C-alpha cells in the first residue's frame with residue numbers, strides 16, 4: 345500500500361515477545377522485563393489474523409523479532425503458519441543466535457527464508473560484557489548451525505560502539521572475504537539502554553570506510569542499508585546509518601509489538617492497538633497506521649533521544 349508520501353509499504357516487523365535470554369546493555373535493563381499477563385499479549389491466532397490483514401494490503405515481507413523470538417513458546421508453528429499465508433513472499437527472523445543450534449533446522453523446515461543474527465564482538469569477554477550474560481560460543485555455534493540447516497545469505501547485525509568494537513571493524517569485514525554472508529554495521533541509537541550511553545559510544549558508519557578503505561560501494565541499496573563489498577569478496581558489507589543519515593524516504597515498513605500495537609514509525613510514540621479486533625477491523629487500522637507514517641523522524645543523536653516510548657526489546661529493532 346502507498347503511504348501519504350508515496351512510499352510503498354511492503355514490510356512488517358512483528359515482535360513476538362518482549363522477553364530475552366540476554367540483556368544487551370544498549371537494549372534492555374539488567375533486571376530484564378516483567379512477564380506480562382497472558383491476556384495483555386497477542387495470541388498466536390491474533391498474530392496470524394494481523395498478518396492476513398496486513399498481507400491483504402500488500403505487506404509481502406514479514407520479519408519475526410523480539411525480545412528473543414526463539415524463547416517464545418510455539419515459535420516454529422507460528423512461523424510455519426505465517427509462511428503459509430497467501431501474499432507472504434518472504435519470512436525472515438532476527439535473533440541473537442544463541443538458541444539456533446537447536447532451532448535452525450526447524451525454522452528452515454517451517455518456511456523461514458532468511459536469518460539476521462546479532463553479533464557485536466568476536467571476543468568472548470566482550471560478548472559476555474555487552475550481553476551481560478551471553479556465551480559467544482553459543483552464538484557462533486548458532487551461526488554455523490544456520491548454515492548447516494540450509495540458510496543462505498545470512499546477515500550478521502553488528503551495532504557499532506566507539507571504544508567497544510571499533511577495533512574489530514576490520515575483523516568483521518574480513519569475514520565477508522570468503523563467506524557469502526552480509527555483515528551489517530548499525531549505528532547505535534539513543535533508544536532503550538542506548539539512551540544512557542556515553543556520547544563517545546555513538547560513532548558513525550564512516551568509521552567502517554576509513555578503517556577498510558578498499559570497500560567498494562555497490563549500486564543498489566538493500567532497504568535502509570548502503571551496500572559495499574571487498575574486491576573479489578564472497579560476501580557484502582551493509583551500513584545502516586540510523587543516526588547520521590535520514591533514510592526515512594526509503595522506509596517501507598510498519599511494526600507490530602507483542603502486546604498488539606502497530607507502530608507506524610520506530611522513533612514515534614504513536615501506537616494503534618489491534619488487540620481484540622476482527623480481521624476486517626485490523627485491516628482498517630493497518631491502513632490508518634500506514635497513512636499516518638510520518639515523512640521523517642525527529643532529530644536523533646546522543647543529545648536527542650528517540651521518542652519511541654519503549655525499550656528496544658519491546659519494539660523489535
Ligand code: SAM
Nearest residue numbers: 371410411412439440462501532533538656661
Ligand atoms: N533478540 C534479537 C536480536 O538481538 O537480534 C531480536 C531483537 S533485537 C531488539 C533487534 C536488533 O535491535 C538487534 O540487532 C539489536 O542489536 C538492535 N538494537 C537493540 N537496541 C539497539 C540500539 N539502542 N541501537 C541500535 N540497535 C539496537
Ligand code: SF4
Nearest residue numbers: 364367368371411440
Ligand atoms: Fe535481547 Fe536482542 Fe535486546 Fe540483546 S538486542 S537484549 S538479544 S532483544
